[in-house]
Amino acid sequence: MNGTCSCNAYFTGVKCDQCVHGRYGSSCSMVCSNGCVGAICNKLDGSCTCNTNFSESKCDQCAPGRYGVSCELACSQGCDGISCNKMDGKCSCAALFTGPQCNQCVLGRYGSSCAMMCSNGCVGGLCNQINGTCSCLEHFSGIKCYQCVHGRYGASCELMCSEGCDGQTCNRFDGTCKCIANFDGSICDQCVPGWYGLSCHKQCSDGCIAGTCNKIGGSCKCLVNYYGDNCDHCVTGMYGIFCEKTCRVNCLTCNETDGMCLSCSSKQKFGFTCDFECSKHCINQSCSITGDCNMGCATNFYSKKCDILCPETCADVGTGSRCSQENGVCKNGIKERTAFETGTLENKSVETAGIVGGAAAIVIAGLILAGVLVYIRTRRNQRLQSSEYETTQVRSNEATDFHVYAGLNER
Incomplete structure (x- = not known):
């Protein structure tokens, strides 16, 4: 008689006037939202204090930008208004985003906000949507293909750095660089005054006004006494390093270096000084x-x-x-x-034969005379030798006779 009773399902309390934990409603048939702190809600209307990421009075909705059973997932940054379906995260995409959940960048974009563009050096304009890395087209380099290969510059790396750039290296966008010797200009594509040629290795002619000439072929306006496209020749009648000397009077034209005549004023003269007839x-x-x-x-x-x-x-x-x-x-x-002429030639032949024969006879006679003289001289030498021998023998015999006579006297 004090109001206590046995409780039906979902009710509790001594008088069964309370809903069990996690239930609410007049018949306690409704479940408190899992967004309620401790899963406890008001018995009458289900209102409660919300866990993190939940909202609304009954904490049965995800907070803006969240989805999932427990609102544990964040809507993609690409969702318009940063709101998405509570169950699967699908949404309407903001600019630069694509995909069912708007979590991908449109082609050619990368980064968390898809705000950065892939390099135009990437093959197909495509790059990694997180860090922008890609495969490079020709003339591009770097992990994101933002740089030009060595010696190239321009939006598409289509231009060559000037030959005058130190190390053939220049700014990737405008081609500016540090110049080597004889080059000038912001991109070092001009020769310094007085030089010309693709490599600025040739000097303008001394005949050029102010010593300056066209960079390609060296053409220029000429000083006095010079002529030619490059003003590198002396006018007729002049020669010397500066075409300041006059050719010799006898010369019609002369060598531009040493002044020697190339042609004579008179057709009856010749020689490098035109002084020979x-x-x-x-x-x-x-x-x-x-x-x-x-x-x-x-x-x-x-x-x-x-x-x-x-x-x-x-x-x-x-x-x-x-x-x-x-x-x-x-x-x-x-x-x-x-x-x-024939008879004269024959007479001359006879005379020549006679002369030759006479000369031969003289030679033979000379040889015979020389032989006789040699013979006479030889005989004379033999006689002298025989006479000396006989004299020696007589003296020897006289000496012997003297010794014999002396021996007889001793006896």
């Missing part, structure tokens, strides 16, 4: 700087300088020289001998 046997007495007749030889003379007479034995020709002006060979063969 051409051979009088040159036609019009005209010759080259070396003295060679340049218009041919007078009749019956040959050689380059027309100073040799054709052989007298050459047969005459109708007109012109009887021999070649180049080598002296008879044009019409050797002329035939006359009877007089």
Whole structure:
């Protein structure tokens, strides 16, 4: 009679007027949310104090940006408004993101916010969405393919660093670099004043005004006494390092270095100082700087300088020289001998034979006389030797006789 009783399911208390732990509602049939701290909620409406990552009065919703059975998962940063489905995390994507849960970057982007672009040096424009690493196209290098290979620059590494860059190295974007000798300009693609050529290794001509010339071919505007595209020649009649000297009076043109004549004012002169006369046997007495007749030889003379007479034995020709002006060979063969010339030759042969015979006789007579003289001298020497022997023998016999006579006296 004090109100105590046996409790139905889900109820508790001495009077069965309380819901068991984790239950609420008039019949205690409803379960408190797992978001409630200690799984305890108000018996009447289920309200409670929420665990972390839960929200709403009954703590039956995930806090913004969370999903999962226990709201333990974070919605992707790519979800628009950073909110997603509580069960599977699906959402509408913000810019630069893609995928059902918006957790991937669109092609060509990487990073946690997909804010960074893959390098244009990546093959296909694709890179790792976490760190941006990729495989490089030609002319690119580095783990993210942001650098150009050595000696290249430009947005697509399509340009070559200037040959004038020290170490062939330049800024990857604008090509600026430190210049080596003879080069100038921000990208070292110009020669310093006074030099030209692809490697700026050639000096502009002394004849260039202000000593400057075109970088490619060296062309320039000329000082006085110079001419040519590169102003590297002296005008006619001048020579010397600075084309300041006048050629000799006899020269028509002269060597630009030493002033020696290349051609003479007079066609009848030759030599490097034009002070020798051409051979009088040159036609019009005209010759080259070396003295060679340049218009041919007078009749019956040959050689380059027309100073040799054709052989007298050459047969005459109708007109012109009887021999070649180049080598002296008879044009019409050797002329035939006359009877007089033949007889003269025979007489000369007889006289020659007589002279030879006489000379031979004289030589033989000389040899005989020399033999006789040798014989006489030999005989004389033999007689002298015989006389000396006989005298020696007489003296020897006299000495012997003296000793014999002395012996007889002793007795």
